Amino acid sequence: MGAAAGAGAIAGFAPTKFAIAQPAKVRVGLLLPYSGTFARIGEAITNAMVMRFAQAKDMMGGREIELVKLDSEAAPPKATENTSKLVNSEKVDVLVGPVHSGVAMAMAKIAREEGVITVIPNAGADQITGPLCAPNIFRASFSNWQPGYPMGRVLAEEGKKRVALCYWNYGAGQQSAQGFKDGYADGLKETGGDGEIVKEIGVPFPDVEFQSVLSEIAALKPDAVYTFFAGGGAVKFVKDWAAAGLKDSGIELTGAGFLTEGVTEAQGEAAEGLRTTLHYADTLDNEVNKIFRRNYKEMWGKEADVYGVQGYDTAELIRIGLEAVDGDVGAKDDMIAAMAGATIDSPRGPLSLSPAHNPVQNFYLRKVVNGVNTVERIAVEALADPAKGCRMG
């Protein structure tokens, strides 16, 4: 890491050297949602990237960085065309995006065909670092499977015998549930305990009619429930849960970290005490995180979140690639090799990439205390996605 930081420092002085020659800028294309439901995630990612680039004085590997932003509209059928626009018409050197899994699928199709180096700062579709993995495609966030797995292990280890699942029935929700089931099974095997998944409830996405679901869960009386909801749906589910009196019923509500990520203010009292697992928590006690959060707050006037961290690491991955080839984006193989071998001292803790180019990272068990997701402990250390079906690396 010291060496990488040193390289960064040297790169920082590079402008004087090239002041006359003015090499072409490295164009980084961002295909992120800037309107609609996911806009706040797109904004957080962009902010953190802009911040990381600014810290490097917009120079990486001796070349100036230029951002080309395009609204993904979170609309999969249009995403192939929008990706094409960035790659073929805007001729970006590096592609970044998206937030939405369906858009990621569409984007990955074009990225594979064109071979452009792509970093995914959020979308978790398992397939992209599974059967659809490709040398030029990287992910700086998580696979949908990942945040589910550690929660499964935690509940199994704690001896929760009857567990119900409740999630939005679409790609991300189904894959998150699968992660949980795998983790639960592994946890049971290890502890020698017994337990079962008593019910799986898929709620049509993005419906928020949870009353009937809650009644069903109440009738089942499981020991714990694992959920996958995010944004407005997460707010409503958590509040409905508390209003239905289920918080004091002995049934524990848990979930992938998105259940309480960036929404605790809206959830208020109802979120207190909820436990979730994710690859980040605001209170992570490491220097990098503290500096990152302070800088982010200074620059953008609001608190950073997991999406900002993912954006930050996306920019960091790009920096490592560019510096390895001295800004020569034509040396694609070398750049890919450097990125694949990167180890990043991230605000989320140590981060490296699996052979399928998906993050290998710690997952934390978090608990909401006074509206903040605080770290209880590391639930699973250096967890890698199984990357089923990836024939690379």
Place this chain on the structure above:
Amino acid sequence: MDLTLLLIQALNGVQYGLLLFLIASGLTIVFGIMGVINLAHGSFYMIGAYLAYSLTAWTGHIFWAVLLGAPLAALLGLVVERLFIVHLYHRDHLQQVLLTFGLILIFNEVQSIIWGDDPHSVAKPEFLEFSIPLTDVQSYPAYNLFLGVVCLALAGVMYWVVQKTRLGMRIRAGSSNPEMIQALGINTKVLFATVFSIGVTMAALAGLLAAPERSVYPGIGEQVLIISFVVVVIGGIGSIKGAFVGALMIGLFDSLGSTILRSMDHIELVSGLSVDNLTSVTIYALMAAILLWRPAGLYGRAQ
């Protein structure tokens, strides 16, 4: 599945249905009297919800937010009617669909610009911050019951207005025979503006009242839009009674139907498709079935 669960699900269904009625009632009168398909109806629901958020933060109480928000919504309705909707009378449905489709896009962006994209919650009134025990595990939020009662009361008021007042008489005349009221010398310009404004107010009122229960976030308008059209069409366009029956049907179908379908989640129809995957499909199937049986909805007049 036991009887208690089914009874609770029926209660959930009725409560959801009552809220749907409130949203759909405004849609059906605009539809029925003015012959205007208003796709932006969901946007007015959304605006109501965001007004609840802002006004509650400002005044400190949801009741003040409702009292202030409703007239604001009525005013917005008048402005939109004068600026846009007025051009749609005597134009065909297609153009109404398109213009109001354009309005949705604009309202969504305006929401994003004014209020941002974060989800927000709206405080319930303190005296309703409790729950009533139903079983040993589950209880029922008092605000939900309150919401149901308010919806019922508003349904009652609408029934009284439509059946017993002068305005109601004109509305009834207008929905059954638009040409006749013109012939009678009633000022349709004023009538239409009033009706549209009432429609917008009803949608916004639903958003205002539901905000403490449902929270406020981008996209809530479109979530209720299609489903309220389903309610209106099932009930018969222009029929308040139809909207009431349709809304309760959809509410019950949603909560009871999905419980039953989910109890069959082990049945796989073909590879990759199990019975519980059909939850969202069933409501539209119900609507299609009703329209094929009665092409003008349950209480609509045949064309």
Place this chain on the structure above:
Amino acid sequence: MVTIPRLSALLVLAAVVIGLALAPVYGETYAIKVATRMVVFAIFAMSLDLLLGYTGLVSFGHAAFFGIAAYSLQIFSPEYEAANLLVALPVVLGVTAAAGALIGALVVRTSGIYFIMVTLAFAQMLFYFFHDSQIAGGSDGAYIWVKPVLALGQTVLLDFESRETLLWFSIAAMLAVYALLVVLLRSPFGQVIQGIKVNEHRMRALGYDTYRYKLVSFVISATVAGLAGFIFACIDGYVAPELLGWHESGVGLVMVILGGMGTLLGPIVGAVAFLGVEELAKERALVGPLAENFQIVIGVFVIAVVLLLKNGLVGTLAGAGKPPAPTPEDETAGDKS
């Protein structure tokens, strides 16, 4: 309906075709893809206009057939080799036509607003069918790994992996659809459906089984929309449930209105113009900071089209200089439900 002089119609059509076919000259991959999309949506809009402008049926769920065809191709395509167009195209169109017949048999019974809503209901059903189940990738969508080829025995005549080939094939398809619809509308069948649009009661009184005529028109329209969906799936080889969504159906309606309903040229012009505006709205240089909120631009544009271009681009241009005459559209506007 607006009548356009035949010669000027052909001239405009020729200009559009030449402009689109020249896409490879003024840009590579991206320009070709945009041109192909324009052609695809021109075909889709023409299919919709057969219902809207000639049969008097406003479908708000037409994207269902576009999407069914795209999904059929995905499901029918073998994973590691190219599907042969000679088999794939008839199969996909057959599936779409069958879906059109099934849905049409039910929805054509209704009319007016109810028709709009029941077509929407069926499209939503199919949307959720693909979205919530694991058939063809669910909400994440699915890939067509190898694009179709036209092969006779071992000889490959057309390979859709080539973007130029696909563009020229789609232009040929568009011209074929145009010609087919011109012939169809001049035939006795075409006269009857246009009669139904103006006055269905009269046609029924004259002894026509209007239900069957409307149904046949619906099936033809669905099949043509399927052709558009087939080509769309070949552009990037990706299908997703949103292809069947109501936004997509709405966009189709906007294109028809923009170009001019009840003219075959209108939908073509409308599709090209709408996608052209969308491309411009994405250009940061042109719209500045609005690029991030470009839906607002589209929204204002749609409203402007409805309020200002009553007869669409084609109708307005054709009618320029003539005194405004009441169109049959106005006469049927009293058709309130």
